[in-house]
Amino acid sequence: MTSDRAPTVDHVKGYCGLCIARCGTIATVADGRFIRLDPDPAHPTGAAICAKGRAAPELVYHRDRLTRPLRRTRPKGDPDPGWEEISWDMALDLIAAAMRRTAAQYGPEAVAFSMSSPSTTAIADSAPFVRRLMNAFGTPNLVWALDLCGWGRGFATRYVFGVGSVATGGAGGAMPDIARTGCLILWGYNPSFTRITHATATVAGLKRGMKLVVIDPRNVGLANKADVWLRVRPGADGALALGLANVMIQRGWYDQEFVRAWSNGPLLVRSDTNMLLKAEDVFPNAGRGSFVAWDMRSSSIVRYDPVTGQYDPSPGHLSLQGEYAVETIDGAVSCRPVFDHYAGLCRQYSPETIARTCWISPEQLAEAARTIWVSRPVSYYAWSGHEHHANTTETARAIAMLYALTGSFDAPGGNVLLPSVPTVPITGEDLAPGLAPAIGVAERPLGPARWDNVSTHDFYRGVLEGDPYPVRTLIGFGANLLLAQADPVRGRAALSSLDFYAHADLFMNPTAALADIVLPVASCFEREALKIGFEISEDAQSHVQFRSRIVSPPGEALPDTDVVFGLAKRLGLEKRFWNGDVDAAYREQLASSGISLEQLRAEPAGRRSSLTATHYKYQAPDERGNARGFPTPTRKVEFWSETFADHGYSALPQFIETAVSGTSQPADMFPLILTCAKPSLFCQSQHRALPILRKRLPYPEVELHPMTAAAREIRDGDWVEVRTSSGAMRAKARFNETLDNRVVVGQHGWWQGCTELEIAGSDPTDPTGNNFNLTVDATMRDPISGTPSHRFNMCDIRLLRSNAHAGYRGMA
CATH class of the missing domain: 3.40.228.10 (Dimethylsulfoxide Reductase, domain 2)
Incomplete structure (x- = not known):
């Protein structure tokens, strides 16, 4: 007998946390089941949502979601981890004990954390608390993709x-x-x-x-x-x-007047040292730290003080180009303005050179x-x-x-520079005096490690080589390192050699499979979160919203934030985490905003704070009446960076041609440039198990020009192998007539199967699989940031004749 009762339908306002857009949404819940996600046009980011957002119900109810904490019972080399379900108390106790053990033997910096990118996951809901736990525990080492994203x-x-x-x-x-x-x-x-x-x-x-x-x-x-x-x-x-x-x-x-008034373009550079001319080199009684410019109207030098942002005497018309002989304490020196050097660098890139x-x-x-x-x-x-x-x-x-x-x-x-709602910082920088230097900061002091962000390359070095110090434990929050980063083979070796690894995620993945403990976490649709400002505009920045839970998470899954607070308690850090009260943390964060947590709970659509954007803030006076300028060493926009020069880099932004992979090989072995782009249907390495999305793009694709394909007897839709000097991967060919015929475009993030569509997954370290990052030469790295060359490698592409048939259902 069927019931004629109409379902109980609720509409829950919130925002989607799957990516950086944080689109305003309205969730439809029928009889307690999440069935639909739509944009909220009243929200400052709610004009539309993407296919990933619309697939949210399928994500929430997917049968492969992790639902209970798991403990490995077999060695990491065993193809069967022997996962055993355990309680949350046991899981958190084991993790905390491993962290204390490592800290006691090697120091707290030997415990690293990893985190997925807030741009393409919902970790932004918990990221400040993860950093706070790191600071309270005493480690600077956060392994995430800043070198690649941001x-x-x-x-x-x-x-x-x-x-x-x-x-x-x-x-x-x-x-x-x-x-x-x-x-x-x-x-x-x-x-x-x-x-x-x-x-x-x-x-x-x-x-x-x-x-x-x-x-x-x-x-x-x-x-x-x-x-x-x-x-x-x-x-x-x-x-x-x-x-x-x-x-x-x-x-x-x-804009010559902007360059003259608000950049360091007028400052003089010595021809003998190729450094900025210091006022102390010219004026015997000048204090340290001032510079010199040339005033065209008086045909004389003027002193520039970066502390005040003022020239003395006040110039009539500062020179941006030309060469001037300046009498210094040690004799005449030929000098040219910074901007003249910059213009000279730019002249090297003539239209013909650019072509x-x-x-x-x-x-x-x-x-x-x-x-x-x-x-x-x-x-x-x-x-x-x-x-x-x-x-x-x-x-x-x-x-x-x-x-x-x-x-x-x-x-x-x-x-x-948009205004923001006043908040109280909660990342706990005040809890971390005297942290050890982050891994990589000695080699690249101006790069991400300066902000305690560690590249996987440097993390793997710390694990495998103990350089600059041993790293023996990793606490991971969603970072699928083997798919998101270069050198997955070395990555697998590093993760396998750790003394202890705990990983929190929605699904099991190749990186999580190497952990000792795997924790099930709630999706952004199954947990509360606070967002203060939505970034893209003045109106969006004024919006403050407390996102309520749409439905309960599956099984025993918990929000990442609860994991952090649970670990803090077991590490003896509970008082630094508001005695375990997450709401108290939100209240402290909101304390200076004029908006209470109770108000936000009562208004799920969010509240607006009164913000007004101001412009040209660099012109506004500081407390001494001087123009505020820019927060650089010269208080100006810097065309010339003495900071870079002091660390052995070029003061000007030299174009560095990426070294070509496989230069020891004949040029015709790798005649094409391989780059990559992400498809619109998935967030990085996620969501390929969702049939509603996967049926629209069942297999990885590589784009190439039909002319390039014809020379290799490749047809549209054929399975092909893309090979560089570093490795290979497989995908289906897709023709793109708008591409240059010297360029091939792959897709990263492929590993996951889709049972409903009978599509198998693939091993991210298998050269016959689909992991784009196997083709990336991890030795080609930015000298300042350590960024590997994910989007420039020389390659060739060939037809896989045996697998290029229409009925193929697995991954080639």
């Missing part, structure tokens, strides 16, 4: 502006004011696939007449709507930035430069497309300096 746009650009010229979420930085910009540059960034809130804003901007410049090797997403699409050669972005700057400088298409290096014609180069200049104000956003290279730091600096030429930074319609 370093270039948000950290390397700090060496130009003092802050990230592109925002990275929790790390701060400037956000493009798309609603008011005259020209938006999307550099290696496809928001249609990565941040849909930016995609919808861009479409709205185009409708009102905004100009769009897209720089990408592929014509994807918004590139087909662009006024200018520059099909840059992978790895040549730095040269392109210098080439665009050259055209703009040569034609006078730059050879970047594969962009002089006409396109000039069109892009003109569009940028005449359409000001300009804003830009850059993403992984320029970051996954072994020259990313200098590329990011070059892009930031190109942007500085427009004078649009922190201007209406430019990249704006």
Whole structure:
């Protein structure tokens, strides 16, 4: 007998935590079951949601979810781990005991933590608490993908502006004011696939007449709507930035007054030492730390004091170009302004050089430069497309300096430092005096390790070689290192050799399979979370929301935050974690906001705080009445970095051509450039087990031009092998006529099977499998950040004749 009772339906407002977009959502729950996720148009990020968000119910109820803590009972080399279900108390007790044991023998820094990227997972809900636990315990070593995601746009650009010229979420930085910009540059960034809130804003901007410049090797997403699409050669972005700057400088298409007043472009550089001329070298009584510029109106030098940001005497017209003989204490020295050196560097990247290096014609180069200049104000956003290279730091600096030429930074319609709701920091920096230096900081003192972020390369070295000190325990929160990072073979060896490894995740994966303890965690739809500000605009930044749980997690799964608090209790750190009260932590975080946790619980759609964006904040007076300037050593935008020079790097952003893999091999063995891009349906290495998504893209694909394929007898849809000097992977060929025929585009993150579609998974270390990262040469690394060259490796591609048949159901 069937019931005619209508289901009880609830609509729960919240936001999707699956990626950095944090789209505002409305969840539909029928009789206690989560059945649908839709965008919330009233939310500042709720204009749309992507396919991944719509697949949320399938994620929540997937049969492969982890539901109970597991303990390994067999050695890590055994193909069967012998997983045994245990209680949460036993699991947390074992983890805490291992952490204490390692700290007692080697020091707390020998315990590392790993974490998935907040840009593509829901770890942002718990990341501040993970860092707090690290600080309270005494370890600086967080292994995550900053060197690949966020370093270039948000950290390397700090060496130009003092802050990230592109925002990275929790790390701060400037956000493009798309609603008011005259020209938006999307550099290696496809928001249609990565941040849909930016995609919808861009479409709205185009409708009102905004100009769009897209720089990408592929014509994807918004590139087909662009006024200018520059099909840059992978790895040549730095040269392109210098080439665009050259055209703009040569034609006078730059904001000379901004450069003169707000950059260190006027400061003089000595020809004999190639260092900034110090005032103490010229004036006997000058204090240390001041510099010298040339005033064209008085034909004399003026002193610049970075403490005040003032010139003395006040200049009439500072020179940006030319050569001047300056009498120093030790005699006459020839000097040129910083900007003259920068312009000279840019001149090396003439339109003809850019055509050879970047594969962009002089006409396109000039069109892009003109569009940028005449359409000001300009804003830009850059993403992984320029970051996954072994020259990313200098590329990011070059892009930031190109942007500085427009004078649009922190201007209406430019990249704006948005206000934020006042909060109390909870990451516990005050709990961690005297931490050991992070692994990698000695080799690359200006890179991610400066901020206690450790690359996998350096982490593996610490584990396998004990350099600079042993790392023996790892506590992992969702980081699938074997799929997300280069050198998975070395990664497996490192993880297998740890004394202890605990991993928290939604699903078992190849990295978690190497752990001693595996913990089941709740998805973002099954836990509460607090978000203060939604980044993309002034309105979004004013939005504060406490996301309620839509449904209960499966089995005994718990939020990552509960795992952190449980470990803190067992480590004797409970008082530093609000005596185990997560709500007390949220209340402390909100204490200075004027909004209470109780108010947020009563209003699940969130509350707005009163925020008003101000502009040109570098012009505002400080407490002494001097212009605030920029938070750099010279208090100016830095075209010339003495910080870099002092550490043995170039003061100017030199374009470093990525070394070619396999240079010992004949050139015709690897004639193609292999780069990669992520498909829109999955977040990195996740979600391929969901049939609703997997049926739309059953197998990994590699894009190539039909001409390239014809030369190798490859048809569209054939299984192929892509091989570099480092390794190989397999995928299905997909033709793309808009690609340059010298470029091949793969996809990373493939390992997971899909039982419902009878698709098998693959081993991430098997060269006959589908792990793109096997093709990456992990020895090619950025000298400053340590970033490996994920998006530039020389390769060839061949047809797999035996597996290229229509009925194939496994992974080739």
